[in-house]
Amino acid sequence: MSETKHGNRTQTAADRLRQMIVAGDLAPGQRISERAIREHLEGLSRTPLREAFKILAGEGLVTISPNRGATVTALSMADVEDTMELLVGLEGLAAEPACKNILLQEIVEIEELHQRMVAAYRAEELMEYFELNQAIHQRIVDAAGNRALSRIYAAECARIRRYRFAGNRHHERWDRAVAEHEQILGFLKDRNGSLLREMLRAHYRNGWQVTRELIGWEFAGTDQEPDRK
Amino acid sequence: MSETKHGNRTQTAADRLRQMIVAGDLAPGQRISERAIREHLEGLSRTPLREAFKILAGEGLVTISPNRGATVTALSMADVEDTMELLVGLEGLAAEPACKNILLQEIVEIEELHQRMVAAYRAEELMEYFELNQAIHQRIVDAAGNRALSRIYAAECARIRRYRFAGNRHHERWDRAVAEHEQILGFLKDRNGSLLREMLRAHYRNGWQVTRELIGWEFAGTDQEPDRK
DNA sequence: CAATATATAATTGTATGCAATCAAGGCATC
């Protein structure tokens, strides 16, 4: 079975690289030489790889400097904060239309995600918890039924994912977050848009405050000095 | 003087293509074969052109179908409406921080843009008017001081630019729009965030309502049938 | 004549070679 089909090497490369960056396998600021990556993603030639770089650059995940190649985009604390503020705002925009438009079926699905998230919380499965948490928020935004909004929200989440995740290692916040999620679901079911918006706002701010302190000192080394060999 | 310097053919191609698409030289849904473009942008080889496609695809300006090449992204009426709604929301998010953070210098600059816009309005210089109008809104958003917000706002504006422009040909809206802009500037100077937000909201909705009707029938042909040869 | 199958042309996806640029180290000079 020759895996050598025509038509998706670029996309595959982009997907794998995105995964690596978003999951944090590649450090921010780190240089990604075509050579190094091709050793990991064997059998890949330069052209699709370079096209993949361009795709990821468009998503803000890598930064390309002319004649100097690609690096994993390193965000400053200010960049991350700006983006968090934007995400809060986007969820706020989604709240009322989501309450108006959401189907019972969708609420059930979100509750299911929530149950799985609680299970992951009990099992202390960090990654799973984080993923489901994000998925729930995305689903709420999606429920607003605005494709442009959903797209932007997803893209911006991906961009700062690793920074938020870095602050997720401490459990103390989790139980409160779970409680907040339950309130959020409650308002969604009651279709109370304005309260949902306020709750999402508070939820985000609470979470980010914890995260910010945890990652604060991490920035000292990673960000100011873009990269070192 | 050989123009054959190394390091920016891809970017140049992307810029020129973007210009063409945003300005409306290429119709939505139209196929962009590598061949055809290379005839216009002479001396360009396939590699940088294809990389430019990927960049523009990331910006949502072109759509790439595997093994079938690139087309100018054709948005449905629903897509444009979603995006307009998002833009309203983003301006709303910007309003209060903008009032808080804007410098007098920046207000002066925006007023200058406004004066130039009024002049273009009087001279009935369609394009100039439209450009300045957009620039003013961008500057207000920028004044909020959130880079992520500014970036998204600019990108989404570009994505639907040609659709909004299509409805800009009728003058009857212009005088009202100018008046609204003056109110907007007033609230900005007064640093009245909530009124600014409401005004921006109303301004957008008024403008879009006119535009929507004007472009309504244009969609019948362009959109439902993506392209035909 | 319609419909399908097949061959052929056109177009896109990928690999690779060459040119230009950048980075590092050695050498000469002060």
Added chain:
DNA sequence: GATGCCTTGATTGCATACAATTATATATTG
């Protein structure tokens, strides 16, 4: 010994050749 220049190696940008896929036109058959 330090500093600046030049050479050399590595890396990126671009052009082009080749492979795979899709579209088109023709022929064949019912």
